[in-house]
Amino acid sequence: MNYNHEASGDLWIENLVQTFEQDGKPLHILNGINLRVKHGEFVSLLGPSGCGKSTLLQNIGGLLTPKSGRVILQGKDITGQKGHISYMPQQPALLPWRDVLSNVVLGSEIAGVKRSQMKAKAVEWLEKAGLASFAHAYPHMLSGGMQQRVSFVRAMLSPQSFMCLDEPFGALDAITRLEMQQWLLQIWEEHRKTVLLITHSIEEALLLSDRIYVFSPRPAKVIQQHLVPFARPRREELIYSHTFNELKSDIYRTLKGSMASAHDH
Numbered sequence: 001m002n003y004n005h006e007a008s009g010d011l012w013i014e015n016l017v018q019t020f021e022q023d024g025k026p027l028h029i030l031n032g033i034n035l036r037v038k039h040g041e042f043v044s045l046l047g048p049s050g051c052g053k054s055t056l057l058q059n060i061g062g063l064l065t066p067k068s069g070r071v072i073l074q075g076k077d078i079t080g081q082k083g084h085i086s087y088m089p090q091q092p093a094l095l096p097w098r099d100v101l102s103n104v105v106l107g108s109e110i111a112g113v114k115r116s117q118m119k120a121k122a123v124e125w126l127e128k129a130g131l132a133s134f135a136h137a138y139p140h141m142l143s144g145g146m147q148q149r150v151s152f153v154r155a156m157l158s159p160q161s162f163m164c165l166d167e168p169f170g171a172l173d174a175i176t177r178l179e180m181q182q183w184l185l186q187i188w189e190e191h192r193k194t195v196l197l198i199t200h201s202i203e204e205a206l207l208l209s210d211r212i213y214v215f216s217p218r219p220a221k222v223i224q225q226h227l228v229p230f231a232r233p234r235r236e237e238l239i240y241s242h243t244f245n246e247l248k249s250d251i252y253r254t255l256k257g258s259m260a261s262a263h264d265h
């Protein structure tokens with residue numbers, strides 16, 4: 001495929017294939033994924049559990065190397081390379097021997113920014129995330145949802161402009177989740193990092209994103225793509241609109257249909 005990637009901040013995933021081994025047999029996970037996230041864009045991925053979403057993110061973050069295909073960021077082939085994106089994994093993965101403050105500055109530290117330079121900003125972000133009084137607590141002293149918020153702040157503070165979020169609000173109760181979505185929406189509208197978000201919530205994807213990719217069951221491939229037509233800034237009331245609900249049903253039907261046909265095989 002000949003794309004003109006040069007001089008753009010875009011991320012391109014080209015024909016990505018990933019296979020694992022299970023009981024000596026190949027397990028096909030990603031079946032030739034092609035997608036693009038434009039600079040400054042907010043894109044969500046929806047797909048059935050176990051289809052390969054986190055595996056795709058691990059490939060983008062260079063934690064895994066694909067069997068074939070390429071990851072291109074800003075015109076450079078970064079396939080299998082770490083450190084180019086800021087990445088919030090599905091499990092918070094905080095370092096247990098570091099307090100909250102030292103955990104959230106980790107990404108910047110790895111990138112060579114001095115801890116003292118980051119401290120004021122880190123405290124400010126912890127305040128925004130309702131974690132100010134936990135700056136010196138250790139991860140085991142936090143609830144699962146609080147650990148997720150710490151992990152989220154760490155990704156926000158990492159210097160890379162491209163951010164991958166793997167179900168950032170999965171461990172939160174419904175009300176806190178809504179609050180965090182509103183919070184993320186507001187932050188994103190102010191800071192406009194480029195975001196690729198994995199979620200299981202169709203509403204969350206519609207509320208936050210510019211575009212949505214829908215994946216099939218494993219082995220994952222893109223089966224639908226939606227441009228989300230709502231103007232920004234967006235407000236929660238959007239979820240009651242006719243267009244919102246039409247899009248929601250359409251995506252729901254696609255997901256349900258793909259899962260039903262996977263079961264038939």
Ligand SMILES: Nc1ncnc2c1ncn2[C@@H]1O[C@H](COP(=O)(O)OP(=O)(O)OP(=O)(O)O)[C@@H](O)[C@H]1O
Binds near residue numbers: 050054055
């Ligand atoms: N390192 C690995 N070795 C072998 N199999 C793996 C490995 N990592 C993931 N898998 C398998 O790959 C498939 C896809 O897993 P993945 O975590 O990418 O799914 P997912 O779409 O993120 O699911 P969920 O929505 O539940 O988080 C699963 O069948 C899983 O068991």
Ligand SMILES: [Mg+2]
Binds near residue numbers: 053
């Ligand atoms: Mg996952």
